[in-house]
Amino acid sequence: MIMEMVKGKLIAIGGNEDKGTEAEPNHEQKNNLNFFELQILSRIVQEMYLQKKSHIEVITTASSIPQEVGENYLQAFHKLGCDNVGTLQIRTREDARNPEYLERIRSCHGVMITGGNQLRLSTVFGGTDFLKIMHERLEKEDFLIAGTSAGAMAMSNTMIYQGSSAGALIKGEVKITTGLAFIKNVIIDSHFDKRGRFGRLAQAVASNPSCIGIGLGEDTGVLITENNNLEAIGSGLVVIVDGHGIHHSNIADLAEGSPISIENLIVHVMTRGNAYNVKMRKFIADMELVKK
Amino acid sequence: MIMEMVKGKLIAIGGNEDKGTEAEPNHEQKNNLNFFELQILSRIVQEMYLQKKSHIEVITTASSIPQEVGENYLQAFHKLGCDNVGTLQIRTREDARNPEYLERIRSCHGVMITGGNQLRLSTVFGGTDFLKIMHERLEKEDFLIAGTSAGAMAMSNTMIYQGSSAGALIKGEVKITTGLAFIKNVIIDSHFDKRGRFGRLAQAVASNPSCIGIGLGEDTGVLITENNNLEAIGSGLVVIVDGHGIHHSNIADLAEGSPISIENLIVHVMTRGNAYNVKMRKFIADMELVKK
Numbered sequence A, B: 001m002i003m004e005m006v007k008g009k010l011i012a013i014g015g016n017e018d019k020g021t022e023a024e025p026n027h028e029q030k031n032n033l034n035f036f037e038l039q040i041l042s043r044i045v046q047e048m049y050l051q052k053k054s055h056i057e058v059i060t061t062a063s064s065i066p067q068e069v070g071e072n073y074l075q076a077f078h079k080l081g082c083d084n085v086g087t088l089q090i091r092t093r094e095d096a097r098n099p100e101y102l103e104r105i106r107s108c109h110g111v112m113i114t115g116g117n118q119l120r121l122s123t124v125f126g127g128t129d130f131l132k133i134m135h136e137r138l139e140k141e142d143f144l145i146a147g148t149s150a151g152a153m154a155m156s157n158t159m160i161y162q163g164s165s166a167g168a169l170i171k172g173e174v175k176i177t178t179g180l181a182f183i184k185n186v187i188i189d190s191h192f193d194k195r196g197r198f199g200r201l202a203q204a205v206a207s208n209p210s211c212i213g214i215g216l217g218e219d220t221g222v223l224i225t226e227n228n229n230l231e232a233i234g235s236g237l238v239v240i241v242d243g244h245g246i247h248h249s250n251i252a253d254l255a256e257g258s259p260i261s262i263e264n265l266i267v268h269v270m271t272r273g274n275a276y277n278v279k280m281r282k283f284i285a286d287m288e289l290v291k292k
Helices: A027-031 A039-047 A066-079 A099-107 A118-125 A129-140 A198-207 A287-291 B027-031 B039-047 B066-079 B099-107 B118-125 B129-140 B198-207 B287-291
Strands: A009-013 A056-059 A085-088 A110-113 A144-148 A158-162 A175-178 A186-189 A212-216 A220-224 A229-234 A238-242 A262-270 A275-277 A282-284 B009-013 B056-059 B085-088 B110-113 B144-148 B158-162 B175-178 B186-189 B212-216 B220-224 B229-234 B238-242 B262-270 B275-277 B282-284
Touching: A009 A039, A009 A212, A039 A066, A039 A110, A039 A144, A039 A220, A039 A229, A056 A066, A066 A085, A085 A099, A099 A129, A118 A158, A118 A175, A158 A186, A158 A198, A186 A198, A198 A212, A198 A238, A198 A262, A198 B198, A198 B262, A212 A220, A220 A238, A229 A238, A229 A287, A262 A275, A262 B198, A282 A287, B009 B039, B009 B212, B039 B066, B039 B144, B039 B220, B039 B229, B056 B066, B066 B085, B085 B099, B099 B129, B118 B158, B118 B175, B158 B186, B158 B198, B186 B198, B198 B212, B198 B238, B198 B262, B212 B220, B220 B238, B229 B238, B229 B287, B262 B275, B282 B287
Parallel strands: A009 A144, A056 A085, A056 A110, A110 A144, A186 A212, B009 B144, B056 B085, B056 B110, B110 B144, B186 B212
Antiparallel strands: A009 A220, A158 A175, A212 A238, A220 A229, A229 A275, A238 A262, A262 B262, A275 A282, B009 B220, B158 B175, B212 B238, B220 B229, B229 B275, B238 B262, B275 B282
16 A cells, blocks of 8 residues: 555645646647646645635745745635635744644645755655644545645655756666655656656666656646545646566666666556556546546 | 568667767766767677778768768768768759769668758658668668668658657647658657657557657667667667557547547666567567577
8 A cells, every 4th residue: 555544635746737827828738728727726625625615734845935936826726715825934844843833734624835846845844743743634634735846756755856857767867865755655756748757757666666656747746545546637647657567677786877777667648537546556547437 | 570581780879979079078978887989880880791991871861951960970980990981962852863872872881861850851762762772772782771860760661750848748749750661660769868758759659559669869779680679779778668568548539639648558778788679579688698
């Protein structure tokens, strides 16, 4: 199981989800007929305990411009009719111990973790009571944790924190550390097709073959529930990389800096309505049929 | 069989093969310990009938700066000790009928097809006697056809000629036409990791599942011989995408512009020394063992 007996939900988003801040949808969104305004954020609200009436906290710790990013999310949630939204401006481990913030993370119905640098998330929150409360609530309550870009990548215990696209299949180029561990045995990558990150996720999976790789496109995400189903949501693509069937791989024997070879990765490309069961390692073409 | 009873060889290269024109290897090449100066071009020469003494013709038709590109290749081959090298400056179908060029393509031991726009290659050479001579010589003689970037992509009968990386898994974004058909049932893509082209090749393969996708990194290539073995050469990576096992795919039913879903692509990542047999659809970890 990737999550043991949890009652909560995770929504991991690949970045650049529409926040309704542009007067015109951009070129790519226009080209994509399945684009719906504010679709992903609206799905987040829909999955919350009290929907629009939920108390939502935005965690801006990953961002280098936390005020601006926080304000964007407040506006986006307000557009969707949510009036009980706050931002937790946590910059340091000291901030994470602030009793006011601990109270707010205990009382809200869900959080939105913004993008930025995922190492900020793991180093500020790792081992804190703040994180412990999130884990407990996810396990025992109808609590929703949503994260985008760095906020999505930090959700797993195995977290990519560095690695260029161009050198992604050179040994040592992709750096991995411990994330916030809301979910186990997966590796989440973001901005996936836009930034050409197949090689980076392939290296991460080949080095950690017990993990399923999840490549999230922009304005695209997965809803992860207790059944271990990842349901694709949003306007773009979710790429699943399964390394369980790898035959040959030269990673262990290589010097750092040498190109990696991998035999037999299984890859699925999902769009809205498809799902993937991480436990069974099974692609589900029509998620609606499973729900019925 | 991808090639029927051929005696010749193909070398397909992903672009930016080192031509020894830079004073310093660039950053990426420095980081890659397996980088060898002029390695791929040197392998091309080694595989030619008379090696350094071979008569080589450079075909610059794909390029928009044919004089400059031709000159670069002449210098690179000269550095490798080849003195019998010419350039065929063919711009039009009229040029392709020039008796002097027909004579030169009949008498040389091998050709190097440069990069540029692969549609120039297919539209200038398609159906010409010039192309027919190349096909006949490849079939019956120890004749070598090398091509880089557009020159590699045009080698197959199924040729990608357009498709952005960002929109690569949107139906209709990847455009395919007929190439020079030196090889069948494969789709070759170039600049593969550098330009993030996994999605583009995945769409091409999902739309043409009888074809094996071959994604060539820069300064990287495959040597293709009559045994249907693709041997990885050069400093980077060759990604193989096999769509024969695809279960679910929504491509046929989708409207143009919608995101594509694909279940069960098999992907291999090869580095120098690895090979792939297209007929058996089998990864070969150590090509040297096969040769013995």
